Amino acid sequence: MPLALLALAVSAFGIGTTEFVMMGLLPNVADDLHTSVPTAGYLVSAYAIGVVIGAPLLTALGSRIPRKRMLVLLMGLFTVGNLASALAPGFGTLLGARVLAGLPHGAFFGVGAVVAARLVREDRRARAVATMFLGLTVANIVGVPAATLLGQHLGWRATFLVVAAIGLVAMAALGRLVPYVPVDEGQGVGRELRALGDRQVLLGLLTAVFGFAGVFAVYSYLASMTTEVMGFGESAVTLVLALFGIGMTLGALVAGPLTDRALRPTLYGSLAALALVLVGFRFAVHQQAPALVGVVVLGAVGFMTTTPLQMLVMNKARHAPTLASASNHSAFNLANAGGAWLGGAAIAAGWGWTSPALVGAALAVVGLAVAVTAGLLDRGRDRDGSGTGSGTDGTPSRVVASGSRPEPLAEAAAGPARATATAEAVRSAGTD
Structure with a gap:
């Protein structure tokens, strides 16, 4: 690297x-x-x-x-x-x-x-x-x-x-x-805005809002769950937060290679796993050892969603990906605020300290539903030839004549040799 x-x-x-x-x-x-x-x-x-x-x-x-x-x-x-x-x-x-x-x-x-x-x-x-x-x-x-x-x-x-x-x-x-x-030549605000308006980009951002809100519905109240439900003292809060971070790191390490191989299946799998883990966490949190394991697993499956979501919006806005890529982090922070608010509302309603886990599971299911809908629409667009679609890896492809292999858009536009030369130039370029 x-x-x-x-x-x-x-x-x-x-x-x-x-x-x-x-x-x-x-x-x-x-x-x-x-x-x-x-x-x-x-x-x-x-x-x-x-x-x-x-x-x-x-x-x-x-x-x-x-x-x-x-x-x-x-x-x-x-x-x-x-x-x-x-x-x-x-x-x-x-x-x-x-x-x-x-x-x-x-x-x-x-x-x-x-x-x-x-x-x-x-x-x-x-x-x-x-x-x-x-x-x-x-x-x-x-x-x-x-x-x-x-x-x-x-x-x-x-x-x-x-x-x-x-x-x-x-x-x-x-x-x-x-x-x-x-x-890039021709890059500007107008081009970035047009790329951001792509239906697949917008659905990817919506997936991030709902899916990642499921993580923050619980994470926002993890310190309180540590002392009020798990039975640890305040000094253990930093340990629990560190365990969540370890889980996030494991999730990031796993998500990269999986996303390179199959983007959409990785996204579907991570969102489905997140919903299941959140439901299980609701019950595991009452016993200290299972609760600590659950924190690590929750961090892992929660963060596994970020890389495929990031790559999805970048691929679908391939010729002007910067604004779409940045907007994905706006979506993550809307998820942060929305998940924390909904989790807090459940606690305030008297449903208990563990209720945010069930709220988070419901949000993850909604995110999964949006992601699957986007995938089905993308396949339909591929079949009718009405635009750029993607395979299971989510990489945009140009629809070519029957019997030909689809080429990635970046190489179709510039030619394989030119695309390779560009990548090598970026890797070997000097400082700005």
């Missing part, structure tokens, strides 16, 4: 740490800023709002900026947002700083996924994207627990100062290791 993927993974580590650490620091922040924990919870939503707004907006504004430069600029904004969080004098200022820190999140992962896919051969694209996402999963194993402990002992402001320092390291790594990746 190219070293540039390491720079992307380091950046993802920083982003993942700042996204999830606030959940563990809410009591500390609430106490220091003289507010309640539920009110401090708006800081989690503020970050998600920043992601939802920033992903399409910053991607559109940067549509003509070379990809490497765009990544460095986005990580710079991320660093400023975390520094502002550390220095915020009051709750309102911190709320705004969290929105600012969230703005580059979706755009970074959107641009980063496109760059990662261009650094490797066609048959290893999903593995490259999954490698970048490993930084996000490792953040949940190491970054979030360590940052939570740091915040508990040295104050929550110290946590965001450290995350800002990680941002500076990531900027240096991006500048040093990522090759120059030019903007």
Whole structure:
């Protein structure tokens, strides 16, 4: 794998740490800023709002900026947002700083996924994207627990100062290791918007909203389940969160190769497994050993959905994938907010601390239904020759004369030799 993927993974580590650490620091922040924990919870939503707004907006504004430069600029904004969080004098200022820190999140992962896919051969694209996402999963194993402990002992402001320092390291790594990746000829906001409007792209985004909401319906209340249902003390919360991160990492490692081989079956299987695991988790959580195993398995099947969803929207918006790729992270954060809200509503209704697991299972089933519907529509479009469809791997193909093998669009447009030369040029190019 190219070293540039390491720079992307380091950046993802920083982003993942700042996204999830606030959940563990809410009591500390609430106490220091003289507010309640539920009110401090708006800081989690503020970050998600920043992601939802920033992903399409910053991607559109940067549509003509070379990809490497765009990544460095986005990580710079991320660093400023975390520094502002550390220095915020009051709750309102911190709320705004969290929105600012969230703005580059979706755009970074959107641009980063496109760059990662261009650094490797066609048959290893999903593995490259999954490698970048490993930084996000490792953040949940190491970054979030360590940052939570740091915040508990040295104050929550110290946590965001450290995350800002990680941002500076990531900027240096991006500048040093990522090759120059030019903007495609004819690329622009109009072309990106047209690609985003493709029916298959929109259905992929809708799948992400419902499917991943099933994960966050439970994850948002995992700390409370640890103390209220599993019977552990507060000190065990960081361990449980780390186990969830280990599961996420395992899911990312498995999802890359599976997605490269068969995209849609991997997506269907991961969503179906997520629904089943969530139902099982509802019962396993009452006993400590099965509960801990369930946390790892839940993290694994939950994160297995991210790589096929990312590759699906990129494939279906193949000639202008950046905005669609970034919008996928807006969808993930809508899932974050929606899943947390629905899980909380179930608890508030008196259904118990384990009720979010059943809510999550229902959401995963809805996501699976949307994904299967999209697959059937795509096959129908292939059969009637009315557009670009896909095989089981989800890679767009051009419909050719009977008896001929469909060619991937990228190579059909430029010719096999030219496509190979382009890939080699990107891999071997120097710095921007």
